[in-house]
Amino acid sequence: MSELRTIDLPLRWKVPAAAAEPGAWRETSCDLCQLRGEECALDALVRALTPERGVQRATIDRAAGKLHLQVIPDRFSLDQAKAIAQNVGLRLEGEVHHCILDLPTMGRVDASRTIEKRLMAIPGVARAAVNPVARTVTIEYLEGSQLAEQDLLGRLKAWGYAFRSIDLPADWWERHRLLVYTAVTAIALGVGWLLSALGASPTVYIPLAAIAYLAGGGFAARNGLRALRRGEIDVDTLMVTAALGAALIGEWVEGGVLLFLFALSNALEHYAMDRTRRAIRSLMDLRPEEALVLRDGKEVLVAASDLAVGDQVIVRPGERIAADGHVREGLSAVDQSPITGESIPVEKVSGDKVFAGTINGAGRLEIGVSKPAAETTLARIIQLVEEARSERAPTQRRLDAFEQRYAVVILAGAALMALLPPLWLGWAWDQAFYRAMTLLVVASPCALVISTPASILSAIAAGARQGVLFKGGAHVERLAGIRVVAFDKTGTLTMGRPRVTDVLPLQDCEADELLGVAAAVEAHSEHPLARAIVAEASARSLGLPKVADLQAAPGLGVKAHLDGRVINIGTPRYLASQRMTLTDAQLDQLQDLEAQGKTVMLVGASGGGKRHGLLGLVAVADTVRPEAAQAIEELRRAGVEKVVMLTGDNQRAAAAIARQTGVDEVRAELMPEQKVDAIEELLAEHGQVAMVGDGVNDAPAMARATIGIAMGAGGTDVAMETADVVLMASDLNKLPTAIKLSRRSMRVVRQNLAFSLMVIGALIISTFFNLIRLPLGVVGHEGSTVIVVLNGLRLLSPPRVKQPNPTQSLRE
Numbered sequence: 070m071s072e073l074r075t076i077d078l079p080l081r082w083k084v085p086a087a088a089a090e091p092g093a094w095r096e097t098s099c100d101l102c103q104l105r106g107e108e109c110a111l112d113a114l115v116r117a118l119t120p121e122r123g124v125q126r127a128t129i130d131r132a133a134g135k136l137h138l139q140v141i142p143d144r145f146s147l148d149q150a151k152a153i154a155q156n157v158g159l160r161l162e163g164e165v166h167h168c169i170l171d172l173p174t175m176g177r178v179d180a181s182r183t184i185e186k187r188l189m190a191i192p193g194v195a196r197a198a199v200n201p202v203a204r205t206v207t208i209e210y211l212e213g214s215q216l217a218e219q220d221l222l223g224r225l226k227a228w229g230y231a232f233r234s235i236d237l238p239a240d241w242w243e244r245h246r247l248l249v250y251t252a253v254t255a256i257a258l259g260v261g262w263l264l265s266a267l268g269a270s271p272t273v274y275i276p277l278a279a280i281a282y283l284a285g286g287g288f289a290a291r292n293g294l295r296a297l298r299r300g301e302i303d304v305d306t307l308m309v310t311a312a313l314g315a316a317l318i319g320e321w322v323e324g325g326v327l328l329f330l331f332a333l334s335n336a337l338e339h340y341a342m343d344r345t346r347r348a349i350r351s352l353m354d355l356r357p358e359e360a361l362v363l364r365d366g367k368e369v370l371v372a373a374s375d376l377a378v379g380d381q382v383i384v385r386p387g388e389r390i391a392a393d394g395h396v397r398e399g400l401s402a403v404d405q406s407p408i409t410g411e412s413i414p415v416e417k418v419s420g421d422k423v424f425a426g427t428i429n430g431a432g433r434l435e436i437g438v439s440k441p442a443a444e445t446t447l448a449r450i451i452q453l454v455e456e457a458r459s460e461r462a463p464t465q466r467r468l469d470a471f472e473q474r475y476a477v478v479i480l481a482g483a484a485l486m487a488l489l490p491p492l493w494l495g496w497a498w499d500q501a502f503y504r505a506m507t508l509l510v511v512a513s514p515c516a517l518v519i520s521t522p523a524s525i526l527s528a529i530a531a532g533a534r535q536g537v538l539f540k541g542g543a544h545v546e547r548l549a550g551i552r553v554v555a556f557d558k559t560g561t562l563t564m565g566r567p568r569v570t571d572v573l574p575l576q577d578c579e580a581d582e583l584l585g586v587a588a589a590v591e592a593h594s595e596h597p598l599a600r601a602i603v604a605e606a607s608a609r610s611l612g613l614p615k616v617a618d619l620q621a622a623p624g625l626g627v628k629a630h631l632d633g634r635v636i637n638i639g640t641p642r643y644l645a646s647q648r649m650t651l652t653d654a655q656l657d658q659l660q661d662l663e664a665q666g667k668t669v670m671l672v673g674a675s676g677g678g679k680r681h682g683l684l685g686l687v688a689v690a691d692t693v694r695p696e697a698a699q700a701i702e703e704l705r706r707a708g709v710e711k712v713v714m715l716t717g718d719n720q721r722a723a724a725a726i727a728r729q730t731g732v733d734e735v736r737a738e739l740m741p742e743q744k745v746d747a748i749e750e751l752l753a754e755h756g757q758v759a760m761v762g763d764g765v766n767d768a769p770a771m772a773r774a775t776i777g778i779a780m781g782a783g784g785t786d787v788a789m790e791t792a793d794v795v796l797m798a799s800d801l802n803k804l805p806t807a808i809k810l811s812r813r814s815m816r817v818v819r820q821n822l823a824f825s826l827m828v829i830g831a832l833i834i835s836t837f838f839n840l841i842r843l844p845l846g847v848v849g850h851e852g853s854t855v856i857v858v859l860n861g862l863r864l865l866s867p868p869r870v871k872q873p874n875p876t877q878s879l880r881e
Contacts, residue, residue: 076195078136078161117153117772147195147209152790153768167452168208168221172230247336254285254329278321285328286312311509318499323843327510334851355407355426355447360391373442380438384429393445394436396421401432408446409536409798454533462542465521472518479512504836511832511846516853520821523861528814531864537807538795548776548811553755554709557762558716559597561780562730563691567597569605570667571688576680581611583685587672589613590629590636601689637673649673649683662688666725668718697730700801707808715744744770814864821857828853
């Protein structure tokens with residue numbers, strides 16, 4: 070759906086901790102940027118909402134506190150917009166609600182555009198996306214929009230669609246009704262043909278033919294009539310027209326065979342595509358029904374859905390964990406593969422995070438619940454994957470638009486074939502009409518239309534099994550074309566758990582005094598380097614004095630008032646801006662530390678007090694991820710041409726990490742907006758760029774890149790919302806896995822497109838030269854449709870790994 074829609078979203082401005090209570094939000098004009106000394110958060114939000122996010126235009130009404138968006142609805146997500154706003158210090162007012170439903174009565178090429186348009190016309194609905202292949206509809210709206218889920222369900226029911234919650238399994242009739250219709254068609258055709266062969270009167274077998282037509286074509290006829298009422302022509306219309314045309318010239322058996330094969334193809338497609346649905350629904354089976362909870366000193370069995378934050382859950386050996394939380398007591402290895410895709414169980418001790426749906430090992434664990442059942446990481450994964458199925462890939466959108474024009478051309482071509490040859494070439498009218506009906510069948514674009522979604526949906530399901538979440542088909546397709554990958558450093562190429570290595574006073578003060586001053590200021594920051602300083606001060610049992618008037622300069626440093634002095638902590642560039650510089654000897658000392666791959670922060674003081682100027686240096690070092698070098702090498706084998714590091718750290722420390730990991734290019738000492746500029750330069754030079762980060766600090770750069778990838782996002786809601794692709798495990802090897810899967814899926818799409826076009830072309834030529842009759846044309850048409858679906862389903866299986874040839878190894 071390409072029509073633009075205008076949406077107004079209320080905003081709130083976050084007030085820094087130094088100006089108000091933490092978490093406070095104001096509703097007035099934006100003075101956030103002046104308070105924090107950074108790029109205006111509103112401008113940063115507008116820059117981050119790009120066409121890649123489905124936003125064609127973004128403007129802000131500062132006086133009204135509203136964000137005005139022009140969006141492409143089937144590519145826009147309120148969740149992503151909300152996460153991007155949060156990352157720049159803003160908030161979209163109101164919770165985002167999702168309504169994801171199965172529409173089992175929807176045909177494979179049904180009224181998806183009409184349903185979307187009708188839903189989008191409802192005030193308050195921000196996004197509606199229908200996937201006619203997966204037979205689902207995703208509706209997104211904001212809290213406070215005066216909408217309720219029952220209102221939406223009532224609308225769908227009034228429009229004639231049965232629906233079912235995605236949490237409810239399909240009943241027997243829903244799973245098998247297409248097969249039943251196909252069987253009835255086959256039986257009626259067989260009995261009718263047998264009676265006809267035995268010389269029975271037409272009055273005997275004509276009712277059987279009618280039964281075959283109703284059973285085999287009723288479903289398609291209903292969908293075709295809906296399409297005609299909308300002024301559209303689809304595959305169902307072409308098939309029913311061809312079957313009725315065959316009956317009009319007395320070829321009712323061939324028309325019946327057409328409908329039988331069409332119904333059989335529909336049933337096989339439904340069954341095959343249901344494999345992807347079952348692969349996704351298998352995630353739901355990971356949720357335990359019950360949990361053992363400790364209440365009032367007693368162990369009580371309660372429904373997992375009733376667990377509340379703070380409950381203490383007991384997990385015995387071999388049991389599945391029922392909720393997200395933290396280990397309070399116990400030691401065990403937990404199989405996290407259902408969530409993160411990690412193949413090896415992870416040791417869990419007191420304080421470690423655990424996820425619902427993972428499997429406890431041999432130890433007994435007591436877990437404090439941190440999230441209600443509806444907000445667990447597993448629940449969020451299920452929701453994201455279900456939503457991803459409703460977003461069409463660019464190739465699929467182009468084919469959807471092509472289908473309408475193509476169907477009109479085929480109808481016109483069939484009409485010309487029925488009229489012109491008898492007039493110009495002397496064909497018999499019934500012969501020309503028969504060939505025209507055959508042309509309607511063989512030229513129908515069923516295989517062409519379904520070739521892309523069959524492959525994309527399988528790739529999304531296969532990725533979810535391996536701990537790779539694609540947020541939609543568009544991201545599967547775009548990731549396949551990536552040639553450059555840009556990495557954040559801290560927490561991405563490194564472990565993100567830096568530690569203090571050196572505390573070097575430059576004046577006559579003790580190291581603990583210097584560390585205490587630095588920790589007092591950094592205690593209000595969530596940056597990993599700040600946390601490392603605070604952790605070291607805590608390990609040394611240092612008391613932290615109170616600071617006031619904290620002000621941050623993102624990417625540079627921070628300052629605050631302490632004991633009548635202004636304490637500045639940050640990069641040499643930041644301290645230089647505060648009129649504090651290093652001597653040559655001090656500069657040599659700093660450069661030596663940076664050459665070792667350490668990040669050095671300077672601590673300085675100005676104003677009243679006993680000491681002024683530079684007080685000392687605090688060096689912090691992070692650890693390179695052990696798999697980083699191997700993962701980057703795998704990226705090159707997968708076809709990535711260039712690997713870039715974008716970091717706010719100093720050049721020497723960044724270069725040291727680059728040498729260890731094999732990064733091609735380093736861009737260091739970058740402010741957040743400079744990372745966006747770097748991405749734009751890479752896009753201009755190479756075309757398609759992926760940005761890999763933690764999904765929080767790098768949101769603007771991730772939003773500007775062709776694909777934003779959050780790495781190690783298990784349990785991080787903001788990362789899951791911001792990125793286009795989420796790697797659940799803290800394992801860089803998942804990145805080449807994701808790229809290989811996307812490229813494999815696009816190879817399958819190209820195979821399907823080439824095969825379906827080849828079959829359609831061959832069948833059209835055969836029809837024109839009278840080399841094929843209608844039943845064989847139906848077999849070729851429907852057979853090709855089933856083949857492309859089955860080819861797409863190959864993606865659900867892991868790729869075969871080439872085994873080494875032992876004889877070749879011996880020769881080498």
